[in-house]
Amino acid sequence: MKKIGFIGLGIMGSRMAKRLINAGYELTVYNRTVEKTYALINLGAQLATNPRHLAERSDVIITMVSNDDALREVTEGESGAFAGDARPDATFIDCGTISVKTTKYLARQAEDWGFNWLDAPVLGGPAAAEAGELPFVVGGPQNVLKLNMDILNTLGKRIIWMGKNGMGQAAKIVHNLACGISLAAFSEAIALGEEFDLTRKQVLETLLSGGVTSPLLKAKAPKFEQGDFEPAFALAMMGKDLTLAQEAAERFLLSLPVLSAVKKLYDLAKARGLGAQDSSAIIKLYEEGGNL
Template structure:
C-alpha cells in the first residue's frame, strides 16, 4: 500500500470541508496556489466566495472524497468530525479509495484522532490529525502553526499543502499527538488570556494610556500574541471572533478531560474554563476569546458596554 502521489498543485485534487472563520481563508490560499478544490459546508452559501474562485461544491463529504486525493476538514466539535469523516453513508471514509489521505485540522479529541487513523487504515487509506493555532489572523496571512500527528511518509507527502496555509509545520508524533500538542497550546493560551485582560484592566483602572501600555509591553518580556493582536481589539471594544468562545470552551473541556485521565491537576486551566463558562452563560459564546475581558469587567463592576467603571 502506497500513499497517493501528490506531484504538483495542478494535478492534486483537494477536498475542503468546513468553511468558517478560518476555513474560508485557508481554502482560498489553496486555490490561489493552483490546487483544484472540492468543497462541502452545511450552509452552501458560505462556499460562494470559493466557488467564484473556481472551487466545485458538493452536497456531501462522501461526494467530496470521491473526487479528491486529499480531504481537509476543519469543523466545530468532535461529534462533527466523527459525522463528517466516519458516517457510513455520507462520510469521507466510504468515499475513499486506498492510498487517499484525510487531514483533520479541527481541534478535537486525541482519542478520536487515533480511532480515525485506525478506521482509515483498515480501508487502506491514511489520516493525519493537524490542528492549527493562529486564529483568523494566522489563517488570513497563511502563518498558522500546524501540529501534526500520523505517519512520517504521509506527512512528507502533505507538507507542500501545509506550507500553503502555515509557516510553522511540524510532525509531533503518532496519530493523536497533533491534538495533544494543540491541547498544550490551548492550556498556554487560556491562562495567558486571563493575564493579558487583567493587565489591561489594571492599566485602565489606574488611568494609564492603554494603547501605550500595549506598545510597551509588546516589546518586552510580557509580549504575547494575545497582547499584540487582541489587546487593540479590546480597546476598540471589538469582540468579533477570531476564535469563538464556545469553541474555546470545547477545547478547554477536552484538555481538562485529558489532564484528568493522566492524573494531572491544572488550576490555571480550571480557573480559565470557569471564567469562559460565565461568559457563555451571559450569552456571549459567539464572541471571540478576547471577550474574556467582559467577564472580568463584570466581576469588577465595570460597564461592559464601554469598559468604564460604574458609578453609584
Template structure:
C-alpha cells in the same frame, strides 16, 4: 494533486482558497451549499452537493469543522468521507478535537487503506486568511513529508509532534497557554487602567519585552476598549479547554488555572457573550472586581 476541503467556516473558507491559489485542483463541500457555491465562484473551484461526490477522486481530503461529532458525521458515519475515498488517499483533520477521536479516525482510515493525520491549527481567522497558520501534526513522518506542499499553501509552520493524537495534544497545550496569557493580561490591564496609565502606550512598550505576546500585541488595546468581535468564539474555547481537562485527568494532572478560566468562560457564555472572542475574559475579571 486533487484536494477536497470539507467545511467552509471562518477557517476552512480561506484555507481552501489558498489551495487554489497554490495551483491545486480543489473541490469543496459545506453543509450550507450556498456557501460552497459562493466559494467556487470566488476561487474558480468546484462545489459538490454530497460528501461522497466531493471526495471520490481526491488524493487528499482536508477537514475543518466544529467538534468531535461534526467530524464523525463527515467521516465515519453513513455517507461520510471514508465510505467513498479511494484506497491510498490521505485524510487530514484540521479540526480541534479530542486526541481519542484522532486515534479512532486513524483506525477507521487504516481499515480502508487510507492514510490519516490529525493536524489542528492555530492562528485564528486572521491566520487562515493570511495563510500563516501554525499546524500541529500527529502521524507518520513519510505522510508528513508528503503533505508539505499542501500545508505550505496556508501555513507558516507545520511541525510533526509525534504519532496520531499528538497533534491534538499539542493544540491542547496551545489553548491552555492562551487562557493563561489572557488571564494575566486581563489582570495587568485592569491595574493599568486603575492606575491611570495609557493602555496603548503600555502595550506598545511591553510588547517588545519579556511580557510581550501575540495576545498583548493584538488584543491588549481592544480589551481595554471592550471590543471582542474577532472571530474565535468562546464557545469553541470552552470545547477546547474541556479536551484539555479530560486529557489532564487521563494523565493524572490537575490544572487549576485552566479550571478557573473555563468556568469564567462558561459564565460569560451564559451571560450572552458566547460569540465573543477569547479576549472577553477581561469582562469576567471586571465583574469579580465589582
C-alpha cells in the same frame, strides 16, 4: 497536482481553501451551510452534495470542523467520507482541534478503510490563514506527511512533526491551554491597571514592552483597546478547547488548578452570551464588575 476536498468553510477553512484554489489545486468543497461555499465556487471550486461525494473525487481530504461530533459525522456518518468509494490511499488531513481520543480512533478507522490520516491542527488565526503563514503541529506517519508537504507549505510557513497520530492534537490542546490562561491574565492586568487610573492604552503599552509580550498579545491588543470583539477565534471555541485540556488532565490524574479556575471564567462568559464573540471578550467579565 493532487485533487483536494475541503470540508468546513468557517473563518479559517474558507481562507485556507481560497489559498489552495489560488495555488492551482483542483478543489471540491462541502459545508453544512451551503451558502458558505458560494464565494469559493465563484473562484472555481466544485460543490459536493455531501462528504461521501467529496471524498470520491479527492486524493486528499482536508477537514476544518468545530468539534469531535462534527468530525465523526463528516467521516463515518451515513453520508460520510469513509462511506463511499474514496480512492485507495486517500489522505485525510484534519486541521481542527479535536480530542486525542477521537483522533486516534478515526486514524484507526481510516487505516481499516485503506486511507491515511494526519492530525494537523493550525496554531494561527485568520490573518495567518489568508497570508499562508499558518503553523501546523502534525501527528501521523512521517512518510505521509512528506507526501503532503506541498499542500501544507501552500497553507503555512512552519510544519512541525510531533510523532504518531494524536500527538498533533495533543500539542494544539497544550497550546490553547496557554492561550486561554494568557487572555484571562491580560484581562486581569488591564482591570487592575484601570483601578490604578492607568488608561487601557497605557496598560497595553506596558505589557507589550515587557516580558509578557507575545504574538497573542500583539494580535489581541487592538481588540482589548478598541472593544471590537469580532471573532477571529470565538470564545466558545476557546472554552471547548479548555474542556479538552481539562478532560485530558483528569485522565492523567494531573492537578491543574489555574486551568480549572480559568475554565470557570470561560463557562461564565459563555453563559452571559459572549460565546460568539472573540476569545478576548473574556475581559467583559471584568468590565461588568461583581464577584467572579
